[in-house]
Amino acid sequence: MAEALTSEAILAATEEVLRRYGPAKATVVDVAKALGVSHGSVYRHFPTKAALREAVTRRWLDAQHLAMEPAFDQGLTAAEMLRAWLQKLFDRKKLSHVDEPELFATYLVLVRESRGIPEYHVEHLVGQLARIISAGVETQEFVTDDVDRTAQAVWDATDRFHHPAHAQEWGDPHIQDAFDAVVSLVIAGLRYNRIPSAAGDA
Amino acid sequence: MAEALTSEAILAATEEVLRRYGPAKATVVDVAKALGVSHGSVYRHFPTKAALREAVTRRWLDAQHLAMEPAFDQGLTAAEMLRAWLQKLFDRKKLSHVDEPELFATYLVLVRESRGIPEYHVEHLVGQLARIISAGVETQEFVTDDVDRTAQAVWDATDRFHHPAHAQEWGDPHIQDAFDAVVSLVIAGLRYNRIPSAAGDA
DNA sequence: GGACTGACAGATTTCAATATCTGTCAGCAG
DNA sequence: CTGCTGACAGATATTGAAATCTGTCAGTCC
Known part of the structure; x- marks a missing residue:
């Protein structure tokens, strides 16, 4: 594996996904895809999609x-x-x-x-x-x-x-x-x- | 036929239909139905649905x-x-x-x-x-x-x-x-x- | 052992077919 | 002749089946 997945990296990726797709289309799966990880990993740092947002x-x-x-x-x-x-x-x-x-x-x-x-x-x-x-x-x-x-x-x-x-x-x-x-x-x-x-x- | 269809009667019926169904569901057909006429008759008094509203x-x-x-x-x-x-x-x-x-x-x-x-x-x-x-x-x-x-x-x-x-x-x-x-x-x-x-x- | 994966169930969203509506107009009735 | 009807074309809305998403968790990898 390359580097540890940090909350910071997830936040930055989420920001980017929100900018790109807008709040209606942005999904947790998109965020995970942008980071090259499975979406299950995102839930290790944020309990829900709402908390991440x-x-x-x-x-x-x-x-x-x-x-x-x-x-x-x-x-x-x-x-x-x-x-x-x-x-x-x-x-x-x-x-x-x-x-x-x-x-x-x-x-x-x-x-x-x-x-x-x-x-x-x-x-x-x-x-x-x-x-x-x-x-x-x-x-x-x-x-x-x-x-x-x-x-x-x-x-x-x-x-x-x-x-x-x-x-x-x-x-x-x-x-x-x-x-x-x-x-x-x-x-x-x-x-x-x-x-x-x-x-x-x- | 009973009485002549007036703009007043259409306005009153439209008000009632709007109250009953709300602005999203209220249709010209509903108004006509409430008045017991065909919807074509409504267009004789108001050029468009927008004008009626x-x-x-x-x-x-x-x-x-x-x-x-x-x-x-x-x-x-x-x-x-x-x-x-x-x-x-x-x-x-x-x-x-x-x-x-x-x-x-x-x-x-x-x-x-x-x-x-x-x-x-x-x-x-x-x-x-x-x-x-x-x-x-x-x-x-x-x-x-x-x-x-x-x-x-x-x-x-x-x-x-x-x-x-x-x-x-x-x-x-x-x-x-x-x-x-x-x-x-x-x-x-x-x-x-x-x-x-x-x-x-x- | 701690971080990640991927398959899963239930909830939500998408999409295309189907139905309804708007606005027009030729024709009918008084 | 005047006022209304009802059928019609194109636009809009509804529906339900299929696809996607959220959140979970047993299992894999270092």
């Missing part, structure tokens, strides 16, 4: 999260940082949707099919948002009595520009305009926002 | 628009009116999605399949939003230099609570909380919002 998905998401890590070192206001972060997220999503629609669709299917993965993804990004908003609260640029809740609200309010269900709208020529309008509205709200914890509003 | 859809949407017509007569602030209108829209959507999921899905398919119908629907509702915001600007409760653009931004920011792509999230127990947070953020933004017409922001 989920491992690939989590790996990909972690790379996305790393790429979105906000940079606090520059001399930007919180509003500028927030706008830049949201714009970067939007640009990345838009680009991958326009440039590689099939790969985008593939990972969309993968993310959706695993319970808990979408939550994992959103919670991570909302956490990054919260850190930016928190910085704004410290400099008294933003006002809020619940940073996490507000971060979630900003995420929800900008759903149209990052939720894959809206991907088809990202090709609209006026989409950047709509993005600017929503982000400006949200930032204006952050400057004077007091979200009630249960009910009531001024 | 679109007529039913437009009829249904007009009823929805009427139900959402904002009431300006009460002694409410613009913020209260805006919140109430958004809540009503959310409640109506949520209710029809929870109470009659099949009918909701049926009209969702119908709305999507006709080019132009979604735009017709959204433009109408954003128009209602614009009237509420416009009232707020007149009382100096809200600030904006472009009512229509701002109305669209409010619509976009609340997408999660009316766009059917998010319907599955409406069953979440915390959804009302998320709604309140977003609406409060948006209303805070409206009080101090100045959306740039092309680029740049303070």
Whole structure:
């Protein structure tokens, strides 16, 4: 035999098979064939096909999260940082949707099919948002009595520009305009926002 | 023969057939059968199956628009009116999605399949939003230099609570909380919002 | 003994034949 | 003459038999 079969090699091969055949056609047998082993060997490293797919998905998401890590070192206001972060997220999503629609669709299917993965993804990004908003609260640029809740609200309010269900709208020529309008509205709200914890509003 | 076949009767029968069989199974033959005529007769009133479906859809949407017509007569602030209108829209959507999921899905398919119908629907509702915001600007409760653009931004920011792509999230127990947070953020933004017409922001 | 194979059962997918539907139109009935 | 019918051609949908896939495991190889 040549070399030991590693989980890493299986993940890489699975990624390649998913790219080539798409999520609907990719089979465990294909992965094994690409590695030159029997498909029984793959089951020695991953208990089910679903677990294998989920491992690939989590790996990909972690790379996305790393790429979105906000940079606090520059001399930007919180509003500028927030706008830049949201714009970067939007640009990345838009680009991958326009440039590689099939790969985008593939990972969309993968993310959706695993319970808990979408939550994992959103919670991570909302956490990054919260850190930016928190910085704004410290400099008294933003006002809020619940940073996490507000971060979630900003995420929800900008759903149209990052939720894959809206991907088809990202090709609209006026989409950047709509993005600017929503982000400006949200930032204006952050400057004077007091979200009630249960009910009531001024 | 009994009575003349009218377009009205065909529309009513089509609605019934769509309710009973769903959008995938409903056929022109079914409609004709329900009316006790040959399917050729239906084509005397509607040129294609698509035109027939679109007529039913437009009829249904007009009823929805009427139900959402904002009431300006009460002694409410613009913020209260805006919140109430958004809540009503959310409640109506949520209710029809929870109470009659099949009918909701049926009209969702119908709305999507006709080019132009979604735009017709959204433009109408954003128009209602614009009237509420416009009232707020007149009382100096809200600030904006472009009512229509701002109305669209409010619509976009609340997408999660009316766009059917998010319907599955409406069953979440915390959804009302998320709604309140977003609406409060948006209303805070409206009080101090100045959306740039092309680029740049303070 | 630990890693891999290959045959297997049950579940899922594919594919081609069969049936149904859409849209048209010549002809019939009042 | 006007409104409806029913047969028709091409397009679409349904079905069930055959092929493939998933997950297991007794057995092989070093």
